[in-house]
Amino acid sequence: MNINQSETQNHVSSEFPLVSIVMATYNGNKYLTQQMESIVAQSYPNIEVIIVDDRSTDDTVEILQRFQQQYSFLKIIRNEVNLGYIKNFEKGCLLANGELIALCDQDDYWHIDKIKNMQAAIGNYPLIYCDSILCDEHLKPLGVNISDRVNSIDFNSCLQQVVFCRIYGHATLMTKFFLQQAVPFLEVIPHDWWLCYMATFYGGIKYLPEQLVSYRQHAANIFGVVGSKSRKHNKINKAERNRLEMSRIRTRMNAFYNACPDALVKEKAVLKKLVKTYQDFSLVNNFQRMMLFFKYQDQFLASKKRSAIRRYLFCLKMFVIIK
Template identity: 55%
Template sequence: MSNAPTVSVVLGTYNGEAYLREQLDSVLAQTYPFLEIIAIDDGSSDSTVAILKEYSARDTRIKVVVNEQNLGFIRNFEKGCSLATGRWISLCDQDDYWLPDKIKKMVEAIGDYPMVYCDSILCDENLRPLGTRISDLVHYQSFDDPRQLCVFSRMYGHATLITRDLFTRSRPFLKEVPHDGWLAYHATLYGGVLYLPEVLVNYRQHAANVFGVVGRKKKKPATEDKAVLKKRELQRIRVRMQAYCDACPESLVPQKRLLRALVRSYRDFSPLNDIRRMLLFFANYRRLLVVKNYSTPRKWLFCLKMLVKIK
């Protein structure tokens, strides 16, 4: 361990005073000692920055960066990762709790993979376990094909360890795609994603989560017309699929072929494209829906729904 490479922990913060101390304590208690902790704040108005500076004064491994203007959580993490100097990068949210061996076990597991991810257990706002792991809700496994993650991705940033090279290959991040899903997709292009089937994170669920569990966005009060919101969501999905297609190299012939076909089928809700989209999902449901913890009949029903919706 004396010659072990550094892991850069990139901690993104924004008005996180409520749970930040517990998270910082769990990071500093890691049994893997060779860490740099880049705490990048996105313009908090509470005591978040004061807490970060307090911890930084006590531990020189912590570097605090405060953005001059709010970047949003995706760009904030991208900026934090760009400052990392370690061989590996570990993404860190402000409100979870890492078990002591999290980084050590992930470093030992990653090998030549560009990404490894672990399991998490859901906890309430006081970190009391709720008895459910994320792997109880979705199908977790290792991935080596971009078709497996081009529609759904359930790798959460807090549970991942990536190489700095993967981050470089994945830039720039897109505002339309969560950064953890974007990184996981690119990992399938450059060596695959390894699953470590062990709970190493207490994943706190509370009212201020940016995203709820299993990728469902937290519900917010409707302030815009539903038609406008729907149009924006469809545009986001189309941008994501086009970006995934563009990132896939020509050498991956069958993968590129399916991605191009999906891009074409996502252009509009014309009857022809609705049928194309449904048939593509039926023909490829084992890959496109692999992360869904569904029975085969339920996956078929999902494919049938592609006649009237886009995912």
């Protein structure tokens, strides 16, 4: 390497810190090539791509290897056992070398300036997210953005993320320092939800109102169109599904309560009350849960794009429903 090359690399690394793009793959051959094309075409000049494959049985790895032959900044890790998507993302994040980490799904399409614009806007925040365009399986826009369906704003309180999170991993960029505070990921909480909740303790979440991802909606999504239910338990009978959902919610609420710093006295007290009301469907707990939702609806429903009357009705329903 000559002196000019060294100076150029030093300039790039100082002005454009390394960004690690972390992708978790599993049998993603159908849409993977398009996504990879959008990643390697990023205008940001200093990236590495960490791809962790979770024992794919199709030709996902072969597709990745073809890209790796052309782009030296791609690293492919193949799991020896299946980890599941949450722990697969955690593994990739822990292998990242960049000062900043961007999560990446295997089936979307990134706009060319996604990393460039998000890196320029993150400032001192631990995590930033952008808007996304909802598309069909052929990447044809559906005429609606995520911000049309949910409140896309800055968030600074854990109470704004404890009941609902409508920030999706594919749209996020975070600092490595923050990521190291947020691990391990819990298997009962989607990793992007956990990260957004934890980010409120380290400076909050910034919103960048630019559509920088084409968010593909298709039958194989782990989660469907924004706000819909997970499909992964469709084959389980309703009673068993409800029991599993209740168990997950209780575990999630306890994890959120335990993660909240004692210094946040008000938030900790609210979470403690909320945890208690999630223990069962007794009349006392049902009533107290409903009243908590009425009292803290601005925080609990911060992600919900709803009229005042719909918010009122939602809080009323908490007497018989647990969210």
